[in-house]
Amino acid sequence: MSTTTEYQVSGMTCHHCEMSVSEEVGEIPGVESVEVSHSTGRLVITSAAPIDPAAVTAAVEEAGYQVVDAA
Numbered sequence: 001m002s003t004t005t006e007y008q009v010s011g012m013t014c015h016h017c018e019m020s021v022s023e024e025v026g027e028i029p030g031v032e033s034v035e036v037s038h039s040t041g042r043l044v045i046t047s048a049a050p051i052d053p054a055a056v057t058a059a060v061e062e063a064g065y066q067v068v069d070a071a
Helices: 015-026 053-062
Strands: 003-010 031-036 042-047 066-070
Touching: 003 053, 015 031, 015 042, 015 053, 042 053, 053 066
Parallel strands: none
Antiparallel strands: 003 042, 003 066, 031 042
8 A cells, every 4th residue: 555645845846847756756765756847846755655755855955946845
């Protein structure tokens, strides 16, 4: 059974931004898939087990953006 978690990311303006966030978040152990939209700022992570929100925040910041709201 997979877990889906949604975050809101600020500062993304293009598809390159989406790719940067997707690559960094995709490197977190346990992440199965990542969906990112620069137009909505939506980041959806699917994983086998819950992912530590601090790891997601660190990955998004490594890509150069910020998580503004973790749902």
